[in-house]
Amino acid sequence: MDTIIFRYRSRQLSLSDIKDIKDTINQYYAKGRTHISQQLCKKWGWLQPNGKLKEYAARDLLLRLEENSFIKLPPRIKQNNNxxxxxxxxxxxxxxxxxxxxxxxxxxxxxxxxxxxxxxxxxxxxxxxxxxxxxxxxxxxxxxxxxxxxxxxxxxxxxxxxxxxxxxxxxxxxxxxxxxxxxxxxxxxxxxxxxxxxxxxxxxxxxxxxxxxxxxxxxxxxxxxxxxxxxxxxxxxxxxxxxxxxxxxxxxxxxxxxxxxxxxxxxxxxxxxxxxxxxxxxxxxxxxxxxx
CATH class of the missing domain: 3.40.630.30 (Gcn5-related N-acetyltransferase (GNAT))
Incomplete structure (x- = not known):
């Protein structure tokens, strides 16, 4: 069983999970962060009760992983609305x-x-x-x-x-x-x-x-x-x-x-x-x- 190296809300991420995220980033790097978060939701079946993708949560997870030096995201395509x-x-x-x-x-x-x-x-x-x-x-x-x-x-x-x-x-x-x-x-x-x-x-x-x-x-x-x-x-x-x-x-x-x-x-x-x-x-x- 993989060692848990990162926790996000109720989700526990192992080394293989991080590798899966990195592979997804590499595959869709040119399409930007939003597309990457959408693909990650689809891979993991990360859905809201209404069937929509948990995009906000996925984006937040990716940002937190980058902050902790687990991954490197592509540059933002659009200026951050914040x-x-x-x-x-x-x-x-x-x-x-x-x-x-x-x-x-x-x-x-x-x-x-x-x-x-x-x-x-x-x-x-x-x-x-x-x-x-x-x-x-x-x-x-x-x-x-x-x-x-x-x-x-x-x-x-x-x-x-x-x-x-x-x-x-x-x-x-x-x-x-x-x-x-x-x-x-x-x-x-x-x-x-x-x-x-x-x-x-x-x-x-x-x-x-x-x-x-x-x-x-x-x-x-x-x-x-x-x-x-x-x-x-x-x-x-x-x-x-x-x-x-x-x-x-x-x-x-x-x-x-x-x-x-x-x-x-x-x-x-x-x-x-x-x-x-x-x-x-x-x-x-x-x-x-x-x-x-």
Whole structure:
């Protein structure tokens, strides 16, 4: 049996896997990185539940392997879109008009799933006004943008679940094998932003509730399957998690205070509070389904 030399999420790569990747790169070198990642997905049968190739994950894997000097990728054919994120134009003036009051003073917030044509606005707002800046959303994800009277008030991102969360896994009743099969049924609230000029009492919990109400449906429309549980991690050195508590999320414990960097976990000494929100009455049964 080949020695495991690299781990990426739940996938363990051996020397023969690395050789297979190198052979694929050599074969399709002239066609570029995107084509290489597509061919790798086809070779490995690396598919999303909706049957589409896991291209984002494959590209991220290739980049991480290159960073660790296992492979050498061809030069980029196109400029990395991430570079554009650092040179946003000026925000339109209509976006930063003060909105103050109570939720009852305004019409019901409207939530829209972010499509490609809306991405620039969402990216701009998160880049400029969220303390963590833009997330690297690899794999399945859904973005929401929230309006009151056609005025943008909030942005959210839901992405693939974290892999190793002890108290979440205990709460669900997962063993390792069942988790591997069903982790894709959980969505992680990786970004939540109420814009700084919006001061509306109880708006955050209201927005969370409305976003959760449509989350599984949006996930089904985009990725071809439902999600049954939402998770988030609150940095309690910065925040109290008040809006999650008000929106009836369940606190289940704290993380260990470590994060995955490359192929290993590194202790950073900042444990975060773990909050979960069931999206289905029978979420435990569905998340423990042997069929995945």
């Amino acid at each position: 570079l554009k994120r650092k040179s946003f134009g000026q925000i339109p003036l209509f976006l930063n008009q003060d909105i103050c009051g109570l939720t009852g003073d305004f019409s019901e917030p409207t939530i829209k799933r972010v499509c490609p044509k809306d991405r620039y606005l969402w990216d701009y707002l998160i880049h400029h006004y969220h303390y963590l800046k833009l997330p690297a959303l690899v794999g399945e994800h859904v973005k929401h943008i929230v309006f009151i009277n056609n005025q943008v008030v909030a942005c959210l991102a839901w992405s693939s679940a974290a892999w190793k969360i002890k108290f979440r896994d205990q709460f669900i009743g997962w063993d390792e094998l069942t988790k591997r099969k069903n982790l894709y049924r959980i969505a992680n609230n990786s970004r939540f932003l109420i814009l700084p000029w919006v001061q509306v009492k109880h708006l955050a919990s209201k927005v969370l509730a409305l976003s959760l109400k449509r989350l599984s449906r949006d996930w089904q429309n985009v990725h071809g399957h439902h999600v049954y549980l939402a998770e988030t991690f609150v940095d309690t050195a910065r925040f109290k998690g008040t809006c999650y508590k008000a929106a009836n999320w369940l606190y289940v414990g704290h993380t260990k205070g470590s994060a995955k960097k490359g192929n290993a976990y590194h202790y950073h000494g900042q444990p975060k509070a773990i909050y979960l929100y069931p999206l289905h009455h029978h979420f435990r049964r569905l998340l423990n389904d042997d069929q995945g």
